[in-house]
Amino acid sequence: MSHCVPPSRDKRFGDDQLGDMGDDLYADLIAVHDGLSVKKSAKLNTRLVLMLMNEVGDPERIRAALKRARQNL
Amino acid sequence: MPRYQYEPFDYTPPPETRGHAGRRWPVAIVGAGPVGLAAAIDLAQHGIDCVILDDNNVVSTGSRAICWSKRTLEIMDRLGVGERMRDKGVTWQVGRLFHGEKEVYSFDLLPEDGHKMPAFVNLQQYYVEEFLVARCQELSEHIDLRWKNKLTGLNHLEDGVRLKVDTPDGAYEISADYVIACDGARSPTRLMLGLSFSGQIFEERFLIADVEMTADMPSERWFWFEPPFHPGQSALLHKQPDNIYRIDLQLGWDADPNEEKKPERVLPRIEAMLGHDNFTLDWVSVYTFQCRRLERFVHDRVIFAGDSAHLVSPFGARGGNGGIQDVDNLAWKLAAILKGDAPASLLASYDEERSHGADQNILNSARATSFMTPKSETERVFRDAVLDLAADMPFARKLVNSGRLSVPCALGELSLQAGQPAAAAGLDPGAPCLDAPINDGASGWLLDHLGGGFVLLGIGTGPLPKLDGITSIEIVRPGEQAPLGDGFFTDRTGLVAERYGQGLAYLIRPDQHIAACFDIIDIRAIAQARRHALGRGGPA
Numbered sequence: 217m218s219h220c221v222p223p224s225r226d227k228r229f230g231d232d233q234l235g236d237m238g239d240d241l242y243a244d245l246i247a248v249h250d251g252l253s254v255k256k257s258a259k260l261n262t263r264l265v266l267m268l269m270n271e272v273g274d275p276e277r278i279r280a281a282l283k284r285a286r287q288n289l
Numbered sequence: 290m291p292r293y294q295y296e297p298f299d300y301t302p303p304p305e306t307r308g309h310a311g312r313r314w315p316v317a318i319v320g321a322g323p324v325g326l327a328a329a330i331d332l333a334q335h336g337i338d339c340v341i342l343d344d345n346n347v348v349s350t351g352s353r354a355i356c357w358s359k360r361t362l363e364i365m366d367r368l369g370v371g372e373r374m375r376d377k378g379v380t381w382q383v384g385r386l387f388h389g390e391k392e393v394y395s396f397d398l399l400p401e402d403g404h405k406m407p408a409f410v411n412l413q414q415y416y417v418e419e420f421l422v423a424r425c426q427e428l429s430e431h432i433d434l435r436w437k438n439k440l441t442g443l444n445h446l447e448d449g450v451r452l453k454v455d456t457p458d459g460a461y462e463i464s465a466d467y468v469i470a471c472d473g474a475r476s477p478t479r480l481m482l483g484l485s486f487s488g489q490i491f492e493e494r495f496l497i498a499d500v501e502m503t504a505d506m507p508s509e510r511w512f513w514f515e516p517p518f519h520p521g522q523s524a525l526l527h528k529q530p531d532n533i534y535r536i537d538l539q540l541g542w543d544a545d546p547n548e549e550k551k552p553e554r555v556l557p558r559i560e561a562m563l564g565h566d567n568f569t570l571d572w573v574s575v576y577t578f579q580c581r582r583l584e585r586f587v588h589d590r591v592i593f594a595g596d597s598a599h600l601v602s603p604f605g606a607r608g609g610n611g612g613i614q615d616v617d618n619l620a621w622k623l624a625a626i627l628k629g630d631a632p633a634s635l636l637a638s639y640d641e642e643r644s645h646g647a648d649q650n651i652l653n654s655a656r657a658t659s660f661m662t663p664k665s666e667t668e669r670v671f672r673d674a675v676l677d678l679a680a681d682m683p684f685a686r687k688l689v690n691s692g693r694l695s696v697p698c699a700l701g702e703l704s705l706q707a708g709q710p711a712a713a714a715g716l717d718p719g720a721p722c723l724d725a726p727i728n729d730g731a732s733g734w735l736l737d738h739l740g741g742g743f744v745l746l747g748i749g750t751g752p753l754p755k756l757d758g759i760t761s762i763e764i765v766r767p768g769e770q771a772p773l774g775d776g777f778f779t780d781r782t783g784l785v786a787e788r789y790g791q792g793l794a795y796l797i798r799p800d801q802h803i804a805a806c807f808d809i810i811d812i813r814a815i816a817q818a819r820r821h822a823l824g825r826g827g828p829a
Binding site for chain 1: 668
């Protein structure tokens with residue numbers, strides 16, 4: 217799995233970019249929280265969001281994600 | 290009163306209990322479930338005699354394993370029961386996922402034509418066993434099927450295994466060169482050998498029920514997360530033959546299995562799901578998810594296959610299908626060893642290849658189980674976020690996991706295939722062969738002609754060499770003149786060339802997996818590839 221390929225810009229917001237690695241990465245995401253309290257998990261998630269926001273780097277996509285995340289809470 | 294008519298099989302007192310000296314068997318199989326019966330048939334088709342010992346005398350009670358994958362159907366077709374299974378079963382390939390009242394995702398498992406077998410059929414395990422028993426009876430020259438013969442002990446001999454067996458007419462002992470333990474999740478054989486079974490047990494209980502009703506439901510797999518009729522839990526609905534529907538309902542870890550099996554508890558749950566009470570309950574059970582395996586599947590001359598070797602949680606159809614793939618992998622190797630064509634060390638490749646399969650099945654089942662039954666608050670929050678986002682975001686739909694359904698196992702980098710000849714294009718060594726339409730005098734299928742023994746398959750290669758222990762099959766383009774008959778078939782729709790590549794030749798193992806692929810036909814390389822696939826290769 218190459219980690220230096222930028223996200224495809226021709227894909228629409230929300231289209232799949234994880235491909236065959238989706239289940240593996242989701243499992244990694246769950247595993248990184250193993251043994252943590254809800255409070256510590258929230259702290260971890262906060263760091264994660266900031267780093268991933270930087271890695272995405274595209275203001276339009278970040279703002280679309282912020283907006284969608286706020287819905288149906 | 291169950292819908293299926295359970296007919297007990299005849300018990301015959303074994304000759305050993307009547308004072309006759311028993312014969313020594315090449316193979317003794319413990320357990321006459323789908324895996325044990327399939328193993329006996331596969332061995333018999335290789336000309337190997339075997340005895341099957343089963344402590345019972347009826348087929349499976351309740352539907353149990355119901356989803357049989359395309360790969361299993363192809364294996365069963367090679368064993369002579371695939372068409373019966375397909376014709377009796379309910380064919381399906383579409384799955385739908387619901388969250389609450391809304392459909393969030395659907396998938397199509399076989400979006401392409403040109404395969405003899407469908408993506409999946411649903412068929413109750415009792416039918417599969419009934420068909421396999423009938424096939425064993427056709428092969429009675431090689432198979433001695435002994436009902437009400439219970440294994441009570443076994444000891445390793447220098448060159449075999451001694452088995453102690455109990456029957457209604459008393460106990461007896463027999464010897465066999467090899468034993469295949471197909472005696473299920475609670476395998477007595479595994480316990481007798483004191484082998485540990487390690488892995489994960491999930492703290493979750495599911496109610497499983499067969500109900501009979503006349504309904505016009507589509508032949509699809511329907512899975513609900515948090516349905517309105519069963520709040521906070523998950524549910525599955527699957528159609529089976531004879532108007533039987535399979536229902537799985539998540540109960541939570543606190544549920545009392547004995548209470549939950551009582552009709553007064555079960556009926557209201559199912560009524561809430563179906564929205565009516567116009568059904569009858571055919572069978573009900575409560576189970577816990579487990580993902581466990583033996584560290585090694587081969588213990589000297591005792592070989593484990595199916596649930597005795599590995600257990601997975603059921604969403605994903607990886608239990609029964611995994612067991613049949615074990616048999617497919619094992620039988621030809623054991624037959625080759627018993628005939629002296631391969632060294633006993635070839636069995637290590639069964640352990641290696643099927644461990645790989647079991648690990649894939651366990652990984653996928655464990656992930657699906659975790660998704661359905663989150664084990665921490667954080668995991669639940671993520672799961673619910675995925676389900677929410679799945680409503681409008683394609684990436685999240687792909688993460689929704691209600692079971693990743695059984696797919697055939699590729700064996701690429703494992704010992705028997707590693708370093709074997711591969712062409713620049715085409716299928717890789719270790720891949721299972723793909724089916725395609727051919728003309729073999731009638732409208733036939735490629736897979737009908739592969740497997741059993743080694744096959745050299747050439748696609749537009751011109752004449753193939755005749756090699757010891759290898760059957761040659763040449764595929765020519767439609768319209769091209771070919772001397773139809775032995776080993777010449779036309780590529781009826783062009784799909785053989787599309788799926789395998791034009792101008793390539795493949796050496797194919799008896800279990801329809803690719804051993805090697807050649808773009809130049811070299812007799813010595815092909816013979817060497819066959820030796821390698823039989824574990825006689827040495828370094829390539």
